[in-house]
Amino acid sequence: MPPAPKRPARPSPSPGAPPISRRRFIASGAGLATSLAACTPRGRMEGSLQRPGMDAGHRWRDGHAPSAAALEDVDVVVVGGGISGLVAARALCAQGRLKVRLLELCDEPGGNSSGGNIAGIPHPWGAHYVPIPSPEAQDLVGLLRELGVVTGIDAAGRPAYREEYLCHDPEERLFLHGRWQDGLVPNLGLSARERAEIGEFLERMNVLRDARGADGRRAFAIPVDASSGDARWRDLDRETFAAWLSREGFRSAPLRWYIDYCCRDDFGMDASKVSAWAGLHYFASRDGLAANAPSHSVLTWPEGNAWLAGRLREPVAVADALRPGVMATRVEALPNAVRVDGWDVRQSRAVGWKARHVVLAVPSFVAARLMSGNRPVATPPVQHAPWLVANLWLDRAPDGRGAPLSWDNVWMEGRGLGYVVANHQFLRRNHDGLVITYYLPLDHAEPQAARREAAAWDWGTARDLVLEDLHRVHPGLGGITRRLDVRVWGHGMATPTPGGIWGGDRNVDGRAGERVWLAHTDHGGISIFEEAHAQGLRAARGILHAQGIS
Amino acid sequence: MNERATRLLLLASVFVIATCGLIYELVAGTLASYLLGDSVTQFSTVIGVYLFAMGVGSWLSGFVTRHEARLFVQVQLLVGLVGGGSAALLFAVFPHVDAFRPVLYGLILTVGTLVGLEIPLLLRILKDRIAFNDLVAKVFTFDYVGALLASLLFPLVLVPRLGLIRASCLFGMLNVVVALLSARVLRLDGPWAAATRWCGALLLALLGAGMAASSHILAWSESQMYADPVVHAVSTPYQRIVLTRGAGDLRLHLNGNLQFSSRDEYRYHEALVHPGLSRLPDARRVLVLGGGDGLAIREVLRHPGVEQVTLVDLDPAMTRLFGSQPMLQGLNGDAFASPKVSVVNEDAFAWLEQPRGTFDFVVVDFPDPTNFSLGKLYTTTFYRRLARVIAPEGACVVQCTSPWAARRAFWCVDATLRAAGFHTEPYHAYVPSFGEWGFILASARPLAGSPRLPDGLRFVTGDTLRSMREFPPDMARVPTEPNQLNNQSLVRYFEEDWARATGR
Numbered sequence A: 001m002p003p004a005p006k007r008p009a010r011p012s013p014s015p016g017a018p019p020i021s022r023r024r025f026i027a028s029g030a031g032l033a034t035s036l037a038a039c040t041p042r043g044r045m046e047g048s049l050q051r052p053g054m055d056a057g058h059r060w061r062d063g064h065a066p067s068a069a070a071l072e073d074v075d076v077v078v079v080g081g082g083i084s085g086l087v088a089a090r091a092l093c094a095q096g097r098l099k100v101r102l103l104e105l106c107d108e109p110g111g112n113s114s115g116g117n118i119a120g121i122p123h124p125w126g127a128h129y130v131p132i133p134s135p136e137a138q139d140l141v142g143l144l145r146e147l148g149v150v151t152g153i154d155a156a157g158r159p160a161y162r163e164e165y166l167c168h169d170p171e172e173r174l175f176l177h178g179r180w181q182d183g184l185v186p187n188l189g190l191s192a193r194e195r196a197e198i199g200e201f202l203e204r205m206n207v208l209r210d211a212r213g214a215d216g217r218r219a220f221a222i223p224v225d226a227s228s229g230d231a232r233w234r235d236l237d238r239e240t241f242a243a244w245l246s247r248e249g250f251r252s253a254p255l256r257w258y259i260d261y262c263c264r265d266d267f268g269m270d271a272s273k274v275s276a277w278a279g280l281h282y283f284a285s286r287d288g289l290a291a292n293a294p295s296h297s298v299l300t301w302p303e304g305n306a307w308l309a310g311r312l313r314e315p316v317a318v319a320d321a322l323r324p325g326v327m328a329t330r331v332e333a334l335p336n337a338v339r340v341d342g343w344d345v346r347q348s349r350a351v352g353w354k355a356r357h358v359v360l361a362v363p364s365f366v367a368a369r370l371m372s373g374n375r376p377v378a379t380p381p382v383q384h385a386p387w388l389v390a391n392l393w394l395d396r397a398p399d400g401r402g403a404p405l406s407w408d409n410v411w412m413e414g415r416g417l418g419y420v421v422a423n424h425q426f427l428r429r430n431h432d433g434l435v436i437t438y439y440l441p442l443d444h445a446e447p448q449a450a451r452r453e454a455a456a457w458d459w460g461t462a463r464d465l466v467l468e469d470l471h472r473v474h475p476g477l478g479g480i481t482r483r484l485d486v487r488v489w490g491h492g493m494a495t496p497t498p499g500g501i502w503g504g505d506r507n508v509d510g511r512a513g514e515r516v517w518l519a520h521t522d523h524g525g526i527s528i529f530e531e532a533h534a535q536g537l538r539a540a541r542g543i544l545h546a547q548g549i550s
Numbered sequence B: 001m002n003e004r005a006t007r008l009l010l011l012a013s014v015f016v017i018a019t020c021g022l023i024y025e026l027v028a029g030t031l032a033s034y035l036l037g038d039s040v041t042q043f044s045t046v047i048g049v050y051l052f053a054m055g056v057g058s059w060l061s062g063f064v065t066r067h068e069a070r071l072f073v074q075v076q077l078l079v080g081l082v083g084g085g086s087a088a089l090l091f092a093v094f095p096h097v098d099a100f101r102p103v104l105y106g107l108i109l110t111v112g113t114l115v116g117l118e119i120p121l122l123l124r125i126l127k128d129r130i131a132f133n134d135l136v137a138k139v140f141t142f143d144y145v146g147a148l149l150a151s152l153l154f155p156l157v158l159v160p161r162l163g164l165i166r167a168s169c170l171f172g173m174l175n176v177v178v179a180l181l182s183a184r185v186l187r188l189d190g191p192w193a194a195a196t197r198w199c200g201a202l203l204l205a206l207l208g209a210g211m212a213a214s215s216h217i218l219a220w221s222e223s224q225m226y227a228d229p230v231v232h233a234v235s236t237p238y239q240r241i242v243l244t245r246g247a248g249d250l251r252l253h254l255n256g257n258l259q260f261s262s263r264d265e266y267r268y269h270e271a272l273v274h275p276g277l278s279r280l281p282d283a284r285r286v287l288v289l290g291g292g293d294g295l296a297i298r299e300v301l302r303h304p305g306v307e308q309v310t311l312v313d314l315d316p317a318m319t320r321l322f323g324s325q326p327m328l329q330g331l332n333g334d335a336f337a338s339p340k341v342s343v344v345n346e347d348a349f350a351w352l353e354q355p356r357g358t359f360d361f362v363v364v365d366f367p368d369p370t371n372f373s374l375g376k377l378y379t380t381t382f383y384r385r386l387a388r389v390i391a392p393e394g395a396c397v398v399q400c401t402s403p404w405a406a407r408r409a410f411w412c413v414d415a416t417l418r419a420a421g422f423h424t425e426p427y428h429a430y431v432p433s434f435g436e437w438g439f440i441l442a443s444a445r446p447l448a449g450s451p452r453l454p455d456g457l458r459f460v461t462g463d464t465l466r467s468m469r470e471f472p473p474d475m476a477r478v479p480t481e482p483n484q485l486n487n488q489s490l491v492r493y494f495e496e497d498w499a500r501a502t503g504r
């Protein structure tokens, strides 16, 4: 089987895959015995339900936007401390010549790439991995080199990655037919035809990876704006991925499950809702290469991409540019300057800046609201999928039959996307328990309705939802759970529905006015780290250029 | 007791019997599908065999011509014992027998037959007390309602709350209680009645103990794996430490894997330490990673030039045990009492992260890479970190499983050390209780000096050293992929090689 994009499959286990050794079999049997024999109801499980930024955001939505009495004069205000904003602020601070302020609504920057910590075990609250980039993504490779993730470049130009940060083996497993198989591409119990169709699909994606348009550009590139403008490819944005798949004869259930899983994982919605262009982009845009890892490897940390957010944050904090707990409420163009009003959430007071430039590193609907009365922010209308993420602190690893506990653990019958194990990337073995991060895109209803429904949940409801799904593969898991924290991301990530990428009046220069720069994954249309990085860097470079700094 | 109460009680016992019967069936089905997989097959065969056995029981009841009441009580007690103990028995037996299915189905047949005997016997007991049509209606109603109750209780309450072992013990106890009560209402008397009471009490105690000890049953079943009596067993957060003692032989097992036998451990530890250390005449500081038994330190301390030995072992229970138990102190020459020795209970990976100065010789004596978390201790990443604490002219030695039984695993460690920039000298020694065992000496540059061996060695001599470095064709180098965090090739080689070597 050809190497699949991104996370799919270590060389897919052949039909004659190595049988589970008796030792491992016994180990899992015995582990299970312990759990069945000693599974007692424990003391009450603790936990919390968090909705980052929701209260302040809703008050602002409902009209709370007082003006600041005094304005601080600065060079640049970056609004939003997600990856896009952090990358922009970091690049702007790098020269040490600009006075920068990074406003972030929450207590810590990170946005969808934030993380937490339970009992000394760091864990993600959102984004948790980055695929190794293709060598031509020079900026990204450069960043990773600065952060010590890339340790060198070999003679063939391939980056060498710090092994510790490459996802350790075993990477993924899938639960189906009552046991865990190696890898996420369904294999266990498939008919020859179903297996062949999966092979065909992956091979097709391999071919598309090299496809180019009449303009010579790649059909599906990262960042999205680097993709070919050829209508032959862009028109794929008009239909759903499911429609494309059916037309191309990709119909077998296991393959379609796998594709839906990938779409939900990256877009928060399945193939019947996302654009075919976006779906293909997921499979055909990645062609990472490394000196010391196979091409579909991913980089990850116990706290997921919060590790990257933390490294990006450092120089911004050192430059005293970080202003957490501040929500921007209005952005207004003045002659030769921009005025930014904000609300200091912790001190409950209005604050304001007069800046030469402002970077809007916030979701497009926030940017539009900030700019109201001014030029509307031109991007295709973006839908945001709501997400639930839960972190569970367990006494010990859950039991299971078949492939051993892996970094990413997915079950076919699941409602959510499975869980990743925070401890997986640890080198040391002495830690207290295990933290797993469970992901559930709330795509059972229209985003608006799902958001409203989730807003009414209390912790107990959310906990039951999470445990119900986990109990499908780990009966009795609730009994070994010490803590269960849930976060609801009301506007989790942009979902590229048909027309969502190339349909509208796409903003290609990343600007909303002479001094207002846009930098958010929403404007790329696809919510991934690489896009956020490219967005942030583009805005920073534009400003540096405008200021005559190179 | 009046007749009405007796009737009611007997009918209630139908209910209990039905519930218990179905619970045993469910326990067997669940266990079989957990242990053997393929739940559809397991459940369907378990149910089929069980129902068939009940048929056999009913048929057998036809041969009973007298003493129905007595027999009913006895069968009831037996069901309590066999059914109640079934989960514990199956768990205990599973790891030790090759043919698990005969045991499983034997047990199901037994329980099924006994349960099948019960209802016909009870019908006959009750036939004089209740009109026939009413009797059949009542008995079967209770039977089926009991079954419903069991099938609801089992997944909703019993498995999540109690677990299989405790659930089946509990229902075994219920069977026994029914037996005792029916013995009373059926007015059994004479020597049988007394025997029944005693038996019942004994069974209740037994099943009660089974419930209380459910989590120990596994531990106990594990002790059956050891040939010799267990003299010390403790579970730490990291491993299960078991010491056994046979005729003049003390053995340490970690997680069921033999670590040493006092009869020949000197071969292993001499071979581990001296080939390397004897070629570093100026070695002052020595680091031992793993090896909390202190036996490697004992060998290190034979070199008078060594001034400082640091032992890093994850598990404080190990170093405590080997530093305080007279029998074990005798074995390691009370190494932990030496003023030269300091002990750190830390994970080796985490410990190496901090700057530690350098050591002239490092002994890496970790457990075999049987799982992915141990496999990380054999990766290029680990060896690169290790390299930072080895003095420029120093060396390290790594124990690395059997080059005969796990040939690719052994050479994989060699390839990994080379990939991490080491020059390697693989060698092997014969340790009777392990078989042919492998070690790799690794250093930044090839080691020069000729060996200066300390006195008093029983195994390593100049001659053995030479032969140790020769690898006959059946253990010769094979090409392998270096072990990295992101491929864990070693764990896979190790699993496959050992599986093949032991024919499993």
Ligand SMILES: Cc1cc2nc3c(=O)[nH]c(=O)nc-3n(C[C@H](O)[C@H](O)[C@H](O)COP(=O)(O)OP(=O)(O)OC[C@H]3O[C@@H](n4cnc5c(N)ncnc54)[C@H](O)[C@@H]3O)c2cc1C
Binding pocket: A053, A079, A080, A081, A082, A083, A084, A085, A103, A104, A105, A106, A109, A110, A111, A112, A113, A125, A126, A127, A128, A129, A130, A305, A326, A327, A328, A329, A361, A362, A363, A366, A387, A389, A439, A489, A492, A493, A519, A520, A521, A522, A527, A528, A529, A530, A532
């Ligand atoms: C559950 C989940 C899992 C994901 N997993 C992955 C993954 O594994 N890999 C991957 O590459 N991507 C993943 N993503 C996508 C992720 O969104 C991007 O990788 C990236 O983090 C987006 O960064 P951003 O800066 O564009 O946006 P955001 O993270 O949305 O940043 C916007 C920031 O602006 C702040 N803000 C909003 N309004 C205001 C205001 N008025 N004033 C001040 N601040 C404001 C917000 O608090 C936030 O910090 C995931 C997303 C989600 C939701």
